Amino acid sequence: MRIALDAMGGDYAPATTVEGALEALDENSAMSVILIGDEDEIFQELKTKNRKGTQISVKHASQTVGMDESPLTALRRKKDSSLRVAIDLVKSGDADAMVSAGNSGVVMATALHVLGKIQGIERPAIAAVMPTLKGRFVLIDAGANVDCKPVHLYQFAVMGEAYARYIFNIENPKVGLLGIGEEDAKGNELTKESFKLLKGSSLNFIGNVEGKDIFAGEADVVVCDGFVGNIALKISEGLAETITKMLKREITERTSGRIGYFFLKDALKSFRKKTDYSEYGGAPLLGINRPCIISHGRSTSKAIKNAIKVAGALHDKGVLDVISREFNEGLSRREEVAIKE
């Protein structure tokens, strides 16, 4: 399987993207990666890493997209940007999936424009993976659509469920609606209507879920609009980081703390691994016709590696075909709900 990687996307690119690609290839001999971007810079990185081989190739792109650029401007003026070329390669069939840690709004708009949506899907959504006490869950939509209708949340649920089923290998994923109370009737206008749609669907819907439930691992899929989802995601990241910093400060401020740290090193390392977003790879843009993965702007090489693995799994397991079938062929109950709305 061939992954098109936007080698210029992310705060520390191309060092992290090139390194991440090499790490991913080390783990999967059936994979190849096309590094897209400024070829001089990319070759320079490859040279310092002293790596060659048939698994890796480079495609030059003369432009890059800034983190603050608007999707419209980028679509119009950046037709040779590294992220655009990556998406074009997927369109032409020269790559099976793409990964970018660049401007996520631009990736989304470009993917929509170039690759289009799965038939039946009104709005593609970002599916982010987050840790729980027991394992992990999918948060969908994590930021693609700020103002949503109930039918959108229903479609996010169907896509997130397929993702959890095939990527996490969960047989009948539990779907929860992110809300502010466990009772059915609690929520805002959007979630109250979405609740009814989800309850009437064939999904394994467990009702409203709150902050304490989701980190306890009560749902495999947590559904919300993209505004709420993005806030939930960023608050979680911000708080996990802050807590780690607070703990570090508490420890280093004390002599006994520094001794304790020596004995606790392994425990703290394992803890950090569990709360580190980069362990959970990239977030797929579910609903786009082909596998597109966005990764955090601050992605490390490990985050890039994991995003590439997610891209590969999405392609290998045919998750997008499953979603397409659910909306367009079988599972009539779900389709009915969507059409009725």
Added chain:
Amino acid sequence: MRIALDAMGGDYAPATTVEGALEALDENSAMSVILIGDEDEIFQELKTKNRKGTQISVKHASQTVGMDESPLTALRRKKDSSLRVAIDLVKSGDADAMVSAGNSGVVMATALHVLGKIQGIERPAIAAVMPTLKGRFVLIDAGANVDCKPVHLYQFAVMGEAYARYIFNIENPKVGLLGIGEEDAKGNELTKESFKLLKGSSLNFIGNVEGKDIFAGEADVVVCDGFVGNIALKISEGLAETITKMLKREITERTSGRIGYFFLKDALKSFRKKTDYSEYGGAPLLGINRPCIISHGRSTSKAIKNAIKVAGALHDKGVLDVISREFNEGLSRREEVAIKE
């Protein structure tokens, strides 16, 4: 100053409420607390604690409100509930402020019905205090209003700012709008319009703030609608708890971890204190005519003690009068914005 305490509110009441009241009185000899609820149960608690004195009194209330009861039913059928009687005492002038860890929706509805709103305020809001790396911030609205208009968010900002100014003693509190990107134009329909209102006001508005900003302490007041605020609050609580549990598990699973823990005890304790919601006391219902404080359903005695302290400070510093003046007399710029909208 006299605090009316709903002694039956909260998962562990009346043990925690009575204990919390006694702890608050130990710290403030100018305060008195009226414990309201089942007098047999309350006297039993006081007896086990072997405490008497003029600072404490008991008022019987024959009913309690369950955590799942609807505000309408409670308003109609629970006229002698402990929380209703607490609010009635504030209305009659027999108490200066009230505290309840009971059903927050019912407290809100009853306070609105019995005490009314500050003139000019369209919707009272819950102001919750959350920790940051540097100190703390006010999150408003933390759950009272699920569907809001821009003018409501503007009013929340003015009330939260007064709270931060008088309770945190910050001269010119920085006000941020909880959003999904730092650029002005990012957000949903509600936040984009609210952004314009806040920018045109005389508040010290610093623009949109995200998860990483708020825990870094960039804003003293973080404004959002009650749906988003409640999710933000509960996700933060849920995650802080989960991280503590994960860390504990990592530590106790290893022998070296247990040794390390011995040396780290003080650091971990101080860390827990900083991330423990009960340290931050109750959340005032700002916009209600008199000081009403709601506390977490799972409140410990320490949380109750801190909620009582917040109630006292709100009364002592006349924060509600300040808010009333800002809306109805002076500070014409702010008033204009509110009226224009």
